[in-house]
Amino acid sequence: MNIEELLRIVKRESPWQEDQTGSWYLKDGALKEIIAAERKGYYEPPKSFFFLKGRFFEAIHKNPDKFGILIIRGPRRVGKTSTLKYLIKYLIEHGYDKESFFYISLDEESLLDTLEKRRMLREFLSALIDKYSVLKPIILVLDEVTFYKGWARALKNLVDSGDIGEGVGVIATGSYSLDLSSAKSELKGRLGPLGEAVGGDLFFPTRRFVEVVESLLGSNFKDFIKKKLGKVGRRLGLLEFLGGFQDKRDVVKYDYNAKIEALLSEFYSDLHGVFEIYKYSGGYPRSFSEALSSIRKKGEINVSDARYKDDIYDLFITDCRKFKLDEKILQKILLQVKSPSMRIAANLDTLLVGGLKKGELSKYIEYLEASGLFMLIPSVSNKNDVDLDSQTIIPNGKVQKFIVTDPAVFLSLYYCSRNIVDIYKKASSHLSKNIQELLFEAIVISHLRFLPVTRPFLNIAYVLEDDDEKKELADALVWYVNFRGEFISLPIEVKSGLNIDRRMIANKARELKDKYGLGRLIVVTNTEVFEITDEFIMIPIEIFLLLF
Numbered sequence: 001m002n003i004e005e006l007l008r009i010v011k012r013e014s015p016w017q018e019d020q021t022g023s024w025y026l027k028d029g030a031l032k033e034i035i036a037a038e039r040k041g042y043y044e045p046p047k048s049f050f051f052l053k054g055r056f057f058e059a060i061h062k063n064p065d066k067f068g069i070l071i072i073r074g075p076r077r078v079g080k081t082s083t084l085k086y087l088i089k090y091l092i093e094h095g096y097d098k099e100s101f102f103y104i105s106l107d108e109e110s111l112l113d114t115l116e117k118r119r120m121l122r123e124f125l126s127a128l129i130d131k132y133s134v135l136k137p138i139i140l141v142l143d144e145v146t147f148y149k150g151w152a153r154a155l156k157n158l159v160d161s162g163d164i165g166e167g168v169g170v171i172a173t174g175s176y177s178l179d180l181s182s183a184k185s186e187l188k189g190r191l192g193p194l195g196e197a198v199g200g201d202l203f204f205p206t207r208r209f210v211e212v213v214e215s216l217l218g219s220n221f222k223d224f225i226k227k228k229l230g231k232v233g234r235r236l237g238l239l240e241f242l243g244g245f246q247d248k249r250d251v252v253k254y255d256y257n258a259k260i261e262a263l264l265s266e267f268y269s270d271l272h273g274v275f276e277i278y279k280y281s282g283g284y285p286r287s288f289s290e291a292l293s294s295i296r297k298k299g300e301i302n303v304s305d306a307r308y309k310d311d312i313y314d315l316f317i318t319d320c321r322k323f324k325l326d327e328k329i330l331q332k333i334l335l336q337v338k339s340p341s342m343r344i345a346a347n348l349d350t351l352l353v354g355g356l357k358k359g360e361l362s363k364y365i366e367y368l369e370a371s372g373l374f375m376l377i378p379s380v381s382n383k384n385d386v387d388l389d390s391q392t393i394i395p396n397g398k399v400q401k402f403i404v405t406d407p408a409v410f411l412s413l414y415y416c417s418r419n420i421v422d423i424y425k426k427a428s429s430h431l432s433k434n435i436q437e438l439l440f441e442a443i444v445i446s447h448l449r450f451l452p453v454t455r456p457f458l459n460i461a462y463v464l465e466d467d468d469e470k471k472e473l474a475d476a477l478v479w480y481v482n483f484r485g486e487f488i489s490l491p492i493e494v495k496s497g498l499n500i501d502r503r504m505i506a507n508k509a510r511e512l513k514d515k516y517g518l519g520r521l522i523v524v525t526n527t528e529v530f531e532i533t534d535e536f537i538m539i540p541i542e543i544f545l546l547l548f
Contacts, residue, residue: 003120003124003127006114006115006127007127007131010102013104013105014103016098017098017099017101022092022093030081030085031082031085031086031089033082033286034285037289042215042216042289043289044211044216045083045086046079046207046211048072048202049087052084052202053090053091055197056169056171056194056198057087057091058091059194060194061096061100061137063194064136064166066167066192066193066194067164067166067195068169068170068195068196068197068198069155069159069171069172069190069191070170070171070172070191071171071173071174071184071200071201072084072171072174072201072202072204073146073174073175073176073201073202073372074173074205075175075205075206075371075372075406076316077284077286077312078204078283078285079204079285080204082285083204084141084171084173085103088141099132100135100136100137100138100139101138101141102128102132102138104140104142104143105143106142106144106148107143107144115148121148121150121151122154122157122158125140125154125158125163125164126163129158129164130163133168136166136167137167137168138167138169139169139171140168140170140171141171141173142171142172144173144174144175146174146178146179146183147174147322151172152179152183152187155172156190160190164192173204175371176323176370178366178367184201203372205283205372205405205449205450206405206409207284207285207288208447208545209274209275209278209283209542209545209546210225210546210548211283212274212283213271216292217267217270221267221270224266228263229259232452233483234254235547236453236482237250237254237256238254238259238260239547240482240488241256242490242520242544243519243520244519244520245488257532260539263543264540264543268528268540268543271542271543271546272540272542275542275545276301277292277295277301278407278443279407279443280303280411280424280427280428281303281407281408282406282407282409283408284311284406284408286311287303287307287308287408290302290303290304301424301428302425303423304424305421305422305423305424308412308415309416309423312408312409312412312416313413316373316412316413317331320367323363325363325364326355328355329364330364330367332355333351333356334413334417335353336350337413337417338414339410339438340403340404340435341401341402341438341475342401342402342438343399343402343464344399344400344402345398345400346378346400348361350402351364351402373406373409374402374404374405375402375405375445375449376402377400377401377403377460377462378395378396378397378401379395379397379399379400379401379462379464380393380462380477380516381398381464381466383515386489386517386518388517393461393479395461399464399470401462403442403446404442405442407442407443410442411427415427433497437495437497440494440496440526440541441476441494443541444475444524444541444544444545445475447548448460448478448492450548451480451548453483459478459480460476460477461476462474462475463477463491473491473508474492474493474521475492475493476491476494477489477492477518478492489518490522491509491518491519492521492523493508493521493522493536494523495524495525496526498527500523500525500527500538505535505536506533506536508521509521509535510535513535521535522536522537523536523537523538524539524541525539525540525541526540526541527540530543
């Protein structure tokens with residue numbers, strides 16, 4: 001396969017360029033489902049769409065004398081490709097030159113094999129830019145490029161040679177961040193003004209609950225959210241109110257109680273209905289669309305096994321080969337993930353399986369974390385871990401918590417690794433109360449990553465007593481310095497069921513205050529109850545998740 005043949009593949013992969021009718025997207029596999037969902041009224045572009053549109057695509061067209069490289073990473077099948085193609089469709093329909101956008105998928109085996117065997121990614125991209133650079137600006141989308149070994153060096157060399165320069169934008173997507181730190185180091189100083197302006201990389205997660213809700217509940221809900229909670233400061237203010245950090249003047253001024261009561265009275269029923277789907281479909285667009293279609297056609301929720309097996313589990317298993325990991329070993333490790341939130345020793349021995357040397361386990365854990373679908377959070381276990389005067393919390397990390405960050409991923413791993421079929425039916429009828437509560441806990445903790453003032457993995461922990469009982473005082477603890485320079489620390493407990501033991505909650509809250517100096521305990525529940533006491537505040541999970 002020579003360069004000309006490769007360039008013809010690019011044309012084929014970028015069907016909008018030669019389309020004369022403007023209907024290319026109707027034949028595109030990545031977009032057909034989005035267009036169908038959009039026509040039914042339950043598709044809203046993710047937040048990443050608007051970020052990419054304004055900060056990169058439009059920016060390079062407004063500044064053709066600049067260039068930029070942006071790395072987008074995120075799990076498989078969460079909509080990275082479809083969002084990028086939907087954005088290209090949008091821009092073409094709004095007057096942008098269709099010949100300025102190029103899409104190359106390196107997930108295509110024959111293309112990847114050709115480029116890798118001949119080490120010709122640099123030569124290929126150089127020829128592409130040289131041929132079409134007269135059209136400047138141009139944007140190249142290199143999909144799943146991180147499967148190509150040495151991709152970052154190829155881009156670095158293209159910047160150094162001047163091929164990637166004025167009027168050239170490059171978006172490199174990948175499903176795993178295993179080589180991201182080395183790639184960013186390789187590209188240091190070469191991301192270009194537009195790449196540097198957006199931090200060089202963008203994490204594209206599964207959809208947050210608020211994104212799913214906004215795509216379904218229509219303009220009334222979106223207008224309410226925009227007016228009452230729209231700005232980052234307002235959401236943080238409400239969160240700090242929950243933790244008892246707002247003074248009486250702020251509580252009166254911003255009327256937080258009224259905002260929550262209004263959400264409950266006007267939207268709780270709808271929010272609860274969406275959450276009932278979300279806890280099985282997670283933030284995967286295809287799964288959610290399938291569940292909605294099932295409700296509209298049959299009056300009941302259903303998610304097919306294909307969404308769990310084909311879209312999540314099978315890809316996760318087969319992808320590991322590309323990083324020289326053993327599929328069977330990975331499957332054994334995943335069998336150890338028996339709940340969506342589980343404590344494991346700091347040395348990770350909990351996940352050690354037969355056939356795996358102890359020193360090799362870290363490679364598999366890195367692979368899990370690199371997918372963006374798992375978190376390891378440390379424990380705060382001693383009063384010396386918390387120093388509010390110096391605004392520091394330093395977890396000791398003796399016992400970590402292993403979190404599966406999306407409910408559909410947990411269901412996929414749990415059932416597929418055991419060869420169980422009819423996954424949705426099994427999950428909706430047989431999950432124990434304890435597992436359901438841990439599922440809610442994992443959803444809450446995963447959403448804490450999206451606070452704009454926190455750094456994931458550095459500002460999230462949980463509180464575990466370092467004694468014989470190993471009593472967990474808080475499922476999560478998040479801390480940050482707010483816009484006023486105030487140190488905010490928020491202990492969070494997640495509870496499910498109607499009969500919540502308020503005395504036990506109050507005792508935990510007092511221990512957190514007396515031993516660690518922490519403020520009001522935020523108790524997130526799966527009920528409609530909104531209750532405030534001096535020691536704790538109880539709020540429905542559907543309302544709490546809207547803040548992230």
